[in-house]
Amino acid sequence: MNDLDAEDRLRFEQLVVPHVDAAFNLARWLLRRREDAEEVAQEALLRACRFFRGFHGGDARAWLLQIVRNTCYSWLEKNRPRELMVEFNEELHLQTCPTPETIAIAGDDRERLTRALEMLPPRFREILVLRELEGCSYKEIAAITSIPIGTVMSSLSRARRQLYSALVNSPRKEAVREM
Amino acid sequence: MKCDFADSLLQGYFDGELTAAGAAEFERHLQHCVHCTVELVGLDLLSGRLQLAQLYEAAPAWLRKKIRADLRPVAPTTAKPQPLLWHWLAAAAALLVLAIAGWRMSPVLGTDDYQVELAEEIVDAHVHSLQPGQLTGISSNDEQTVNGWFKGKLTFALPVRDFANDGFALQGGRLDVVEGRTVAVLVYARHEHLIDVFIWPTREPEKSARVGERQGYQWVAWQKGKMEFCAVSDAASAELEQLHRLIAG
Numbered sequence: 001m002n003d004l005d006a007e008d009r010l011r012f013e014q015l016v017v018p019h020v021d022a023a024f025n026l027a028r029w030l031l032r033r034r035e036d037a038e039e040v041a042q043e044a045l046l047r048a049c050r051f052f053r054g055f056h057g058g059d060a061r062a063w064l065l066q067i068v069r070n071t072c073y074s075w076l077e078k079n080r081p082r083e084l085m086v087e088f089n090e091e092l093h094l095q096t097c098p099t100p101e102t103i104a105i106a107g108d109d110r111e112r113l114t115r116a117l118e119m120l121p122p123r124f125r126e127i128l129v130l131r132e133l134e135g136c137s138y139k140e141i142a143a144i145t146s147i148p149i150g151t152v153m154s155s156l157s158r159a160r161r162q163l164y165s166a167l168v169n170s171p172r173k174e175a176v177r178e179m
Numbered sequence: 180m181k182c183d184f185a186d187s188l189l190q191g192y193f194d195g196e197l198t199a200a201g202a203a204e205f206e207r208h209l210q211h212c213v214h215c216t217v218e219l220v221g222l223d224l225l226s227g228r229l230q231l232a233q234l235y236e237a238a239p240a241w242l243r244k245k246i247r248a249d250l251r252p253v254a255p256t257t258a259k260p261q262p263l264l265w266h267w268l269a270a271a272a273a274l275l276v277l278a279i280a281g282w283r284m285s286p287v288l289g290t291d292d293y294q295v296e297l298a299e300e301i302v303d304a305h306v307h308s309l310q311p312g313q314l315t316g317i318s319s320n321d322e323q324t325v326n327g328w329f330k331g332k333l334t335f336a337l338p339v340r341d342f343a344n345d346g347f348a349l350q351g352g353r354l355d356v357v358e359g360r361t362v363a364v365l366v367y368a369r370h371e372h373l374i375d376v377f378i379w380p381t382r383e384p385e386k387s388a389r390v391g392e393r394q395g396y397q398w399v400a401w402q403k404g405k406m407e408f409c410a411v412s413d414a415a416s417a418e419l420e421q422l423h424r425l426i427a428g
Binding site (some may be wrong): 004023024037042061128133156 | 187189191192194196204221222225226228230231232233234235236237238239242244245246247249250394408
């Protein structure tokens with residue numbers, strides 16, 4: 001991260017570093033594993049640092065999350081390309097083995113919600129995470145995911161409906177193939 | 180059965196993304212659309228559940244720390260006084276064979292810019308050295324012992340002097356690499372602070388001291404008797420200048 005001069009470093013620390021949690025949270029939900037999210041969030045921050053000279057003010061969180069998202073998708077393409085192709089796959093969902101701690105800390109509902117969210121296609125998952133967990137506006141979501149605002153609205157609608165049916169129906173009978 | 184508004188306007192209304200006029204229009208619609216009313220309650224429940232479950236996962240503390248550290252390779256917090264526990268590693272042997280390259284001025288930068296850049300590299304080297312196990316050296320407060328250690332490792336004579344009586348106690352010395360050249364470093368302790376004095380030969384004419392600061396570290400650089408000196412520390416600038424006067428005589 002040494003390519004930044006002292007002034008840029010300070011700006012980066014003030015504008016971008018406060019959003020490390022947001023970066024990690026998005027990576028965690030897109031990749032579904034904390035270890036992978038740690039690696040990719042780190043890489044995304046490095047990229048952000050490299051591109052920082054090109055950032056001329058504006059919404060630093062959206063700017064960073066856009067980089068995190070792109071880094072996540074590149075990582076998935078390279079490491080788990082199947083995940084980007086299939087819209088819904090029970091196997092994938094079964095691969096995530098929640099650790100005893102996460103179950104202990106999490107209530108029943110947290111565990112159910114986590115599984116339901118992780119069953120959604122990445123593009124629906126990210127939009128829910130950005131809206132419900134990160135509290136992003138439609139405009140920010142549009143900027144982060146590079147889709148028009150109108151599409152944000154309809155995607156949110158479908159994502160919510162999918163999440164809802166994933167929660168209501170048993171996962172085995174569930175076949176969400178809408179995308 | 181399904182309402183046309185359900186997909187877009189309902190979401191927008193729920194998320195507070197409609198204009199005032201749009202929201203008012205949707206509310207009028209809500210008054211006679213059971214479907215949208217039920218959906219709205221469902222959205223509210225789902226969203227509430229997501230919030231309650233605390234699904235947000237914050238970054239682990241080490242990640243934030245690492246990013247900060249990467250960002251600021253010279254974080255002032257690392258400047259705690261540490262005992263000089265030099266690790267005698269085979270790396271010392273490698274350092275021995277490094278000849279001291281000639282002093283070259285950068286053709287691009289002016290002397291002052293270059294001086295500042297160089298000083299900054301030295302500050303980084305100083306901070307790097309504060310991490311244990313980074314460099315090998317000699318830990319001693321005895322001038323002769325330190326001098327003896329440097330003999331054969333340098334192509335120039337090093338003025339090793341202890342200024343304990345003036346409050347700058349010699350701690351030892353080591354070799355370091357600055358701009359690809361091997362340089363000698365003398366280490367002094369001043370109260371709670373460690374001061375590194377980087378020394379190497381130069382062809383530059385004598386120059387009075389220049390001072391600077393980089394991320395909480397002070398540096399003083401000067402040239403005297405065909406040698407170049409740069410003292411670095413988190414001690415106050417005045418203390419560095421005092422040491423400069425002692426060394427420069």
